[in-house]
Amino acid sequence: MTCEPHQNERPCGDRPTHEWVVFSTALTEGWLMLQCVECGTHGTVEDPSEIEWAKAFHAPSKPYHWSEDARIRVRPVGPFYVARTEHGYERIPREVMGRVIPVTEEEREDLEALAEVVIEGDFDGVLFALFIRSFEQGQGPNVSEPAKRLARRFEQWHSAGHASSPQMVASALRWYAREGARGTMAHQLLEGSNRMGVWSHFKRGDVP
């Protein structure tokens, strides 16, 4: 079960195997729902023990690693529900991911660059939305439509009382960049180049 560019020719790192994370349960079927946090491949464990089933009850708020690859039925690549963090894993909320509208190559690069800025600047969803809004109001680089769209969703997510880490924001940006670019072009990640471009000068302190 290798983690490599599979049916959709997606980049998924140089890993020899998937990095499986339990993120939810399918109540009706009694399955554990898993996803490779690296490439987005989905999977199910269809014979969980009672202890495993009980543990998975908490997976939506506390996703965790799964190492028994042989028990996983591999499903197609799908939307990202989990992100890797410094301390483990966390859910990516569906409300934030929403519907994906195709992105141009330029917009894709913009989203990838913003993801790096978010990590380097330690922006959570609120700061990211403020950051984008401050540029919409005139000064500095033009903000791409997909970035504005995601900023709105994080704003709404926070208004609804939820938190989001920089890792979650970056994962959402990267996921959107990747999914939005699919089908519109065969792309290669720009390895080794300075993808931060116009955003590279801005730091957390610039957010009003």
Ligand SMILES: [Zn+2]
């Ligand atoms: Zn994988």
